[in-house]
Amino acid sequence: MCACPTPLPPVAPPPPSTVRALVGALLPQESDLRVEPVDEGGEHSTWWVGERYVLRLTLDGEAAVRQRREVALRAAIQPYVPVGAPVSVAAGDWAPGLACTVDSRLPGESAERRPVGPEGEGDLAGMLRGLRALPPGSVSALGLPVRGPRALDGLRRSAEEALVRLAAYGEAPAAHMPPHDPGAMEPPAPLAAVLLHNDLKGEHLLVSSAGRVSGVLDWADAVVGDPAEDVAGLALSIGAAATERVTVAAGLTPEVCRRGVLLARYDTAIRLADRVEGRDDSPLPLLRAQLDRAWAG
Structure with missing residues (x-):
């Protein structure tokens, strides 16, 4: 019989009074810090704490x-990537089994x-190189999930159907869909799995x-998997043309770049169709912008 613990069910975010008390306990050396909720994002209960900190509360096991x-993970990658990642200055549980970090x-x-400029593209290329440079033993010690590559043929069919529906709604021309390319349908074999951020999008990239x-924020979805997934995240964040420049500078193969851009294009078409037809509640302007960036060029 399995002795696995029962996962903690989701809970509601705590009230501001509880958050302020928690901040006082986690940062006893600080005083009179302003605490206010963060609007962008939404996967965590996240609060600004003064001018220097962010409090993130988890709401399920x-x-x-x-x-x-x-x-x-953030501590492990720090010596290898040229972009900043948040540093945890205090951590604990805000409720039984529910972690928090400042x-x-x-x-x-x-x-x-x-917008990300030319030097910023170099920063992103350095990040991709740095993630691949992390020693295998260090990656293994993190206990990250391992994800296989997604099959592109099924995604393409779903994207084709989505683009036809979007065209009917006046959201996207059916001409967006390029000619069928069997060579891009599956990843080259063997595919080397690498450490991935796995949720690269505009709100997770900070630009000077x-x-x-x-x-680069929010590394909670990091996995070991298909390098094209991070390429896809960049394509919907900074555009397909800029992503191609970044991947070349990072030393990724043209096949990985092409596969990543296709993932971004198919995903954005499917997500926008879901939103237009009421199956998704993501901001409509954001999804339109992501589709335009991924399909440009």
């Missing part, structure tokens, strides 16, 4: 496991509001006023 793993607040604006990438 699985999220708690991922957050504890994320804290270890992270350093990184400078910069979301890539959804500020000079267009540099000053930080």
Whole structure:
């Protein structure tokens, strides 16, 4: 009989009074810190704490496991990647089995509001190289999930159907869909699995006023898997053309770049169709922007 613990069910975010008390316990050396909720994002209960910190609370057992793993991951990659990642300055449980962490607040604006410049593209290339440079033993010690590559043929069929529906709604021309390319349907074999951020999107990329990438947020979904997944995240964040430049600078193969851009294109078409037809509640302007960036070029 399995002795596995029962996963903790989701709970509601705590009230502000509880958050303020928690901040006082986690940061006893600080005083009179302003505590207010963060609007962007939404996967965690997240609060600004003064000008220098961010408090993140997990709301179920699985999220708690991922957050504890994320804290270890960020520490492990720090010597290898040229972009900033938040540093945990205090951590604990805010409720039984539910983790929380106070992270350093990184400078910069979301890539959804500020474009990544040429030097910022170099920062992203350095990040991809750095993730591949992490020693296998260090990656294994993190206990990250291992994910196989997604099959592109089924995704393509779903994207074709989605684009036809979007065209009928006036959301996207059916001409977006390129000619069938059997050579791009499956990853080259053998595919080397690598450490991935696995959730690269504009709100997780912080950009300085000079267009540099000053930080990458939210590593909780990191896995070991298909390198094309991070390429796909960049394509919907900074556009397909910029992503191609980044992948070339990072030393990724053209096949991985092509596969990643296709993943982004298929995913954005499917997600936008789901939103238009009421099966998704993501912001419509964001999904439109992501589709345009992934399909440009």
